[in-house]
Amino acid sequence: MNGAHLKTAHLKATHLNNAPDTGRGPLTLLVLGGLALWFGATVTGQHPNRAFDRVRDLDRAGLTIPNWRFFAPEPAQHDFHVLHRVLTEDGEQTPWAETSAVAPRLWRHAAWFPGRRREKALFDICSELIILMSRPGLDLSRFPSYRMLSDFTERAVRAEHAGRLPRGFQFLVARHTGHDQEQEPDYLFVSPFVPLDGADPYTAGDAAAPAPGDAG
Secondary structure (H helix, E strand, C coil): CCCCHHHHHHHHHHHHHCCCCCCCCHHHHHHHHHHHHHHHHHHCCCCCCCHHHHHHHHCCCCCCCCCCCCCCCCCCEEEEEEEEECCCCCCCCCCEEEEECCCCCCCCHHHCCCHHHHHHHHHHHHHHHHHHHHCCCCHHCCCHHHHHHEEEEEHHHHHHHCCCCCCEEEEEEEECCCCCEEEEEEEEEECCEEEEECCCCCCHHHHHHCCCCCCC
């Protein structure tokens, strides 16, 4: 072996001896173990079986274990519709009219459909009211789901009859599959008569507020 080869071998040996220790220390192993546990809990938390939701007990605030379920375990197969009828000042009862209509789906809704939030909120409120109906002896008018539906309908009635306010109204919750037009809807709940007075609670605050420039 000539001198040049000996010099090259010596340099390689020196480089190997001076190379940093690439072994993982306790802190690195701890971080990797924590990430592995978090990844396992995240994957487990997406399982459709609700029994796996127990892993979320480790994150009661819901900040570290996301929920990426795209579909519910039992997807909804129907829509809720709210209808109303009014008693006019002349004592005439009008036919049922739709208070909220489910918008027909369009291709653009796949990218932009803010109205879906309103439909989803109405669906959740109606679902809660139907659950309460299964518990005998409850005064439904005391619960937020009933009050929100009543206020929602009252606002629509006041806007519809702005010129001549009726004496009051009733609202109805119906359930329909939507896709099957031959199937009759299920009428689930009819409210008692809700009287109306002249004061509009939705504009009273605006009317009482001073116009810009009037204060002072």
